[in-house]
Amino acid sequence: MKQLMLGNAAVARGLYEAGCCVISSYPGTPSTEITEEAVKYPEIYCEWAPNEKVAMETAFGACLAGKRAFCAMKHVGLNVAADPLYTMSYTGVNAGLVVGVADDPGMHSSQNEQDSRHHAIAAKVPMLEPSDSAEALEFAKLAFELSEQFDTPVLLKMCTRVAHSQSIVETADRAEPERRPYEKNIQKYVMMPANAIRRHPFVEERTRRLQAWAETAPVNRVEMGGTELGIITSSTSYQYVREVFGDTVSVLKLGLANPLPVKLIRDFAGKVEKLVVVEEMDPIIENHCKALGLTVSGKDALPMEGEFSQNLIAEKLGGTVHTGRTIDDPIPPRPPVMCAGCPHRGLFYILSRNKCTVLGDIGCYTLGAVAPLAAMDMTLCMGASISAVHGFNKAGGAEAEGKTVAVIGDSTFIHSGMTGLANIAYNRSNSTVIILDNSITGMTGHQQNPTTGYNIKGDPAGKIDLEGLCRAMGFSRVRVVDPYDLKACDTVLKEELAAAEPSVIISRRPCALLKYVKHEAPLTVDPVKCVGCRSCMKIGCPAISIRAGKAHVDATLCVGCGVCEQLCPVQAFKSTGKEG
């Protein structure tokens, strides 16, 4: 049946059709919807794991037990899971094992722009790279075939424009491969030196076999057109090339990003006058061509940074560039902001007012760095806030300890904050860690996690008690505050920064966007009382603006959280009394 399908949903469909039985993932834009769509198929067991390493090892265990398994993550998640990946390359698989990884060129929702093809090369595992939803579905199925045929985990690489674009797919029925019996094989699966030494030659030999497969595999296809220009490309770049040049050029479209073919590329190069590689991010295909001694251009014209588009390809490679109209007025930017009623806002306001040094983490609360709050000093990667505050305080001593905090969300804390906290408990820095517990994984679109008490289906599940966990690690000072209560936040923060031992503050209130959260009536401003002092503007709430010198509340945005009200020196805010 023909359907319009999101790239990520198409991957999920491919997993379903391939008979995949177990999926374990950690959410991360732009990979999240693969697992959210897969859970709709009752034949597949799906779960959110605490982090990508756990997800990948869970999937590995499932494949070892004999059923096709999958895990999904964003590009930086693959760094977390790199440890099992690099050695799974040595053990190989029992039933098929596929790892979905989604890159984010242009950094729509990421902290860096790394190219995950490097991981495929370094781990010596094959990587398939679809260019639209139809290929996403087809390649997900092919990935399992390759995994079992070549005894290897297979990477399925998505990027934002493939993951988050809908295009037409043709669906088929689900296959039910028989469970492969688990057989004890110490030499294959126990990677101690003596065994790993014997497995390494297998890995090298497998790469040679995969390279031979790449020479004639249908996923690598030549589309001959004009011979003046020959373009080697892959993924979404292929679509831009076709958009600009139609069939006036010849194209070698690579569906297998690793390993790359040799003879196929040489033959293609021999048929065209000029050879260009069009690939987003790093020059991996280009360097491969250069290593083969071919004359090729690519990154001399095209950028390493950001996403490509048809106009960019046209401008750099000589096509028609379109232009449009403009007006003279400068258009103010509209960066993302914390939502109206966001529970993080009150806490960040207090951190800002106390002039704290704030070591931040990955999540919606990274937006605490945006003016006017500007209450963040560092954001690096998942979990780094807690480890870094420990180092910062060890180096900075008592002066640092008295005004430095780590802030980390509930999901990020479970992902990789716990180990940093163990370091503080063990090596005893006098650090203050604030867990922003909004009862959900927020930024990626509301996924459950081990602290919420619900699983991926919304059914009741195990629930980690954050206070109990911190106490068990040896923290005697564990405080809980409501971030809507500015006075309480201020008092607790001052006390814990002053305390002569490490402490954890849990700032607890559910995300304002959660459906079950009941909101108060929107507030309004009494223009007679308002003196236009702008005190309420210090919290950066998108619902409050200044109109004709007075504060104004947008009733369609306001959820009545009352944080602004606590800052008003003349009590100009009042409830409209009608619930939003």
Place this chain on the structure above:
Amino acid sequence: METKNIMIVGVGGQGSLLASKLLGHLLMEQGYDVKVSEVHGMSQRGGSVVTYVRCGDKVNSPVIDRGEADYIVSFELLEAARWLSYLKPDGQIVTSTQQIDPMPVITGAASYPENLVEKMRAAGARVDALDCLALAEEAGSAKAVNIVLMGRLSHYFDLPDEAWQKSLEAMVPPKFLELNKRAFELGKRA
């Protein structure tokens, strides 16, 4: 058919996802090849968001570039102006007149440009501007702005009303169908 390009622009959280789903369904039912490119993740948090919808005999790129949009459908005035350069010289803007201050305007670091509709027209763009928020509220919910806009957009498409109704029925949850049908009609008749 030559590829038609529709951009849906607005502020994260305004409901552009449903509008693009509706258009995608509608155009696929007409037998076209269709691509729809969405935004998820951080940009959804009150930032400027854009969705691309493309249809034709064969669509390659999932995105629309400068000077390529046949239609820009905008939930907010400043966003229509922001994406103006993406409009084809003979393209059409359909925009709500709602104004939402971005954070730099709220903090006083920038100002919201005045008379944007007139300025876009002066630049040569065809602009159809209407108060979609008021119409959505009249239909029963401020959240129905997306469907008011779709009703308005239907003016410019040479498609029978039944096709739109069929896609509404397919894409809108039954609970909200009547409300959204009212919103569609109000946008269409405005």
